[in-house]
Amino acid sequence: MIVSLHGAAFFAYHGFYAEEQKIGNHFLVDIDVEFTPAADTMEDNLDNTVNYEWLYDMVCEEMKINRKLIETVAQAVINQIVQQYPFAISVRVVLKKLNPLLGxxxxxxxxxLSYQKG
Incomplete structure (x- = not known):
């Protein structure tokens, strides 16, 4: 089973250059978490799956921590997911910086970034 959260939009201050850290930028995050449910999904119990509301709230908090590299942000998101959901088989995070300062x-x-258990 895969639970996904795609197109989560944020404004944050990630960037290598001081200007990026000062003016900020818009970001989009896509997350896919693959897992084998521990119980029958027909039990209709949120504890038996990955909560995409929690995913969004966690990414919100990670995006508030200013970092130079978006790679670092994406890895922190994966680390949080694996810690919260040890039954995750794989995690894929795509972090997009909209309109990067490239001239x-x-x-x-x-x-x-991807994580694969084992």
Missing amino acids: AKVGHSAVT
């Missing part, structure tokens, strides 16, 4: 028109830059 050219670019839709976004992005990093994709």
Whole structure:
């Protein structure tokens, strides 16, 4: 089973350059968490799955911590997910920085980090 949260939008101050850390930027986050349910999903119990509301709230908190690299942010998100959901088989996080400061028109830059259990 995979629980996903895609297109979560944030404004944050991540960036290598001082200007990025001062003016901030818009970011989009996509998360996919694959797992085997510990119980029958027909039990209709939130404890038997990955809570995408928790995913959003956790990413909200991680985005508030200013970092130079979006790779670092994405890894922190994975670390939090694996800690909260030890039954996760794999986690994929895509973090997009919209309109990065490159001196050219670019839709976004992005990093994709993955975790695979075992």
